[in-house]
Amino acid sequence: MTAAQLSLLNGPIADQQDVVAIQEPALNHHTGLTIANLHWRVLYLTHKFTENAAPRAATLINTKLSTNNWEQIPFLSRDVVIAQFRGAHGTCMLFNVYNDGTHNRTLEELGQYLTVNIEKVCPSQGDHVFWLGDFNSHHPMWDEEQNSHLFTAAALDASQKLLNLLADFGMVQTLPKDMPTLQSSSTGNWTRPDNVFCMDHSEEIVVSCTTDPGQRGPKTDHIQVLTELNLEVPVAPETNIQNYRAVNWKEFEEHLNKALAQLPPPGPLVTEEDFQRTARSIDLALRDTVEEHVPKSKPCPHTRRWWTKELTDLRKRSNQLSRISHKFRALPDHTCHRASKDAHNKLASEIFKAKKDHWKEWLEEATKDDIWTAHRYINSSPGNGSRTRVPTLKGKDQNGEDITAATNEEKGNLLAETLFPPPPETSSVPADFEYPPPVDKWSPITRTHLNKAIQHLSPYKAPGPDGVANIVLKRCPLLADHLLPVFNAVFTLKMYYEPWRESITVILRKPGKPDYTVPKAYRPIALLNTTAKLLSAIVTDRTSYLMESHGLLPNTHFGG
Secondary structure, rough: OHHHHHHHOOOOOOHOOOOOEOOOEEEEEOOHHHHOOOOOEEEEOOOOHHOOOOOOOOEEEEOEHHHEEEEEEOOOOEEEEEEEEEEEEEEEEEEEEEEOOOOOOOHHHHHHHHHHHHHHHHHOOOEEEEEEOOOOOOOOOOHHHHHHHOOOHHHHHHHHHHHHHHHHHHEEEEEOOOOOEOOOOOOEEOOOOEEEEEEEHHHEEEEEEEEEEEEEOOOOEEEEEEEEEEEOOOOOOOOOOHHHHOOHHHHHHHHHHHOOOOOOOOOOOHHHHHHHHHHHHHHHHHHHHHHHEEEEOOOOOOOOOOOOOOHHHHHHHHHHHHHHHHHHOOOOOOHHHHHHHHHHHHHHHHHHHHHHHHHHHHHHHOOHHHHHHHHHHHHHHOOOOOOOOOEEEEEEEEOOEEEEEEEEEHHHHHHHHHOOOOOOOOOOOOOOOOOOOOOOOOOOHHHHHHHHHHHOOOOOOOOOOOOOOOOOHHHHHHHHHHHHHHHHHHHOOOOOHHHOOOOOEEEEEEOOOOOOOOHHHHEEEEEOOHHHHHHHHHHHHHHHHHHHHHHOOOOOOOOO
């Protein structure tokens, strides 16, 4: 299954599908997480991280879909993952189901959940519900007649429980009869354990529901079931990330220097008007140069660096043979079956070999900087390679009542209330408090101080609202000549350039937390505008020097 999932995710599926529902997904034996990449967000069973349960169903949602229009609905089973999509169509619930072939407990849990929560599942009459997955059930309603030997009394009794559930909730079969989805690895016989069901009125939005034998992955006995729905789900806005590593710095510096030449020569700023005008002119010159000369990153066409053209060619050949083998499935002795199996085995072995060879080659050719990168890989928290998303959050309102936050706006408000509580109504500092005399006068910032602060900046750290990265300050020395009088004017005129107060607050997960539906499982970081960040660094360095040189810190004080 691992090779099949790797082959699937390294193909064009991210451009073709919005949702991928996987049953019995490939799992990392150490982390219990499945395999994904940055094109997807993974939904596990609700209690995956709280009870460390191994999932038997996982749903991948394309990052192209706006996170504001879908959410995961809690379901306490390792065999069911529910995703709810919202849009002009109302709501559409996708139940990704794995039903163990040895019992029907999952179907019983599904029936109990729907009985209790049917109004949440279908808030209005036109809402849609789909059940899809591996039901491990055989019945003449969907299996081919040639598999009548599977219709034993026990099998029909087990499938009757599924049929009763379908009738109770008005569900109909979407995947047409006589479309097998699995080939037995021992006998080669084709059967139909997988299915897709929907509410009867939801049939009108089903454009197609079929199988694709040609996309059968290596080392798996199942084939893909492809369902297309006529539903419009809002797409996430494109995020254009500036690629400062691809900048032509000669052209960038020439453009910026030409813009700065339009300003008055650097010198002391004695009025508020001079200060604001100069700060704004520098800001506009930077933004204009960045817009003109910093290219936008394009999504990488390869989801894994180790994936090669040879693997793509092997996958194409394997898919071609899969189609031929499925076409001649009624002839078990046809030579195409052996050729298809050999192609699948070769693709699987080459996938694992490519991963191993890529990692070994990278380590053998690693530079000094790469060693630290490898160290970070080894010591970082384990993940599945997908993009994360803040799930539906749980909190309390002002009256202490339980509330949930499902939309991005609701989540933002709840996180802001939790992480940024209002200041106290009264200050803890007495109104008539007398401060001791200053230990030293604030001396003007020198070019040496400025250069030292620029030297210590990390070049490619995420920028603030202005989009200017630290590398600009390192690459354009003339900029420092214009910033120096502006920074000094902040203290002589006792004023600040208002746009420097702007920042972007990013919410990050605290690593190792068992439950990320709790707002306190997150922490905020602020991305400041680059010029404001540089000034803050200078002030911090100067303040630290004064406090240490005058013994203002206790001997027991460590860290920040």
